[in-house]
Amino acid sequence: xxxxxxxxxxxxxxxxKLNMTAMLDMAFQLLAFFVLTFKPAPVEGQIELRMxxxxxxxxxxxxxxxxxxxxxxxxxxxxxxxxxxYPDEAGDLGTIAVETTTVATDGTQKQKLxxxxxxLFQQFSNPANPFDRLVLMVGSDMRYDAVMQVVDMCSQLKFxxxxxxxxxTFVELPTGKKK
Numbered sequence: 001x002x003x004x005x006x007x008x009x010x011x012x013x014x015x016x017k018l019n020m021t022a023m024l025d026m027a028f029q030l031l032a033f034f035v036l037t038f039k040p041a042p043v044e045g046q047i048e049l050r051m052x053x054x055x056x057x058x059x060x061x062x063x064x065x066x067x068x069x070x071x072x073x074x075x076x077x078x079x080x081x082x083x084x085x086y087p088d089e090a091g092d093l094g095t096i097a098v099e100t101t102t103v104a105t106d107g108t109q110k111q112k113l114x115x116x117x118x119x120l121f122q123q124f125s126n127p128a129n130p131f132d133r134l135v136l137m138v139g140s141d142m143r144y145d146a147v148m149q150v151v152d153m154c155s156q157l158k159f160x161x162x163x164x165x166x167x168x169t170f171v172e173l174p175t176g177k178k179k
Contacts (some may be wrong), residue, residue, distance in 0.1 A: 022111060034174060055079060056176070070109060078132050078133050079131050079132045080133045081099065081120075081123060082099055083116070083137065084096070084098075085137065085138045085147070086139050086173070087141045087142040087143070090143075091141055091143035092109055092146050093109050093112050093142075094139075096112055096115070098116070098120070098123070103115050104116060109146065112169070113150065116150070116153065117156075121157065124157050124158065124159050124160070125159075125160050127160040129130070132167060133155075133168070133169060133170055134154055134167065134168050135168075135169045136169065138172060138173060139172075139173045140173070154168055
């Protein structure tokens with residue numbers, strides 16, 4: 001027993017019809033309004049910050065760096081010790097040099113690290129040491145774990161006054177390998 005529903009008619013007898021054209025027109029007008037009035041938040045890179053003034057990273061030994069026009073040595077007067085790490089064919093530590101002196105070329109990686117530590121310990125434990133930072137010049141073919149072993153070893157170094165070495169800089173070696 002189902003009941004059939006009769007369509008309702010208005011009092012005048014016509015069916016109620018919705019005008020879809022007017023509804024779509026209104027929807028598109030609202031869409032256009034919101035699209036045209038939308039203003040996104042500014043990009044994070046446009047935030048104004050009060051940053052400290054630029055200051056030199058390195059100190060000089062008595063003279064201002066760059067004021068000696070007769071000097072051809074760019075790093076003269078800078079209190080940094082340079083360690084060059086040349087990779088071998090496998091990407092492990094090959095040759096290690098402190099400034100211009102070769103420290104280790106042969107032996108296992110552990111022996112090379114031990115020789116480097118001994119040389120740097122002698123340098124930094126000297127009270128007359130003029131250096132306050134260590135620059136590691138690393139070959140681009142060096143494996144990450146080999147570099148991290150050197151960094152771990154350098155983090156154990158202390159100055160003559162007992163303060164740890166905290167200034168460590170990385171620089172890529174110029175092209176061309178030393179063997």
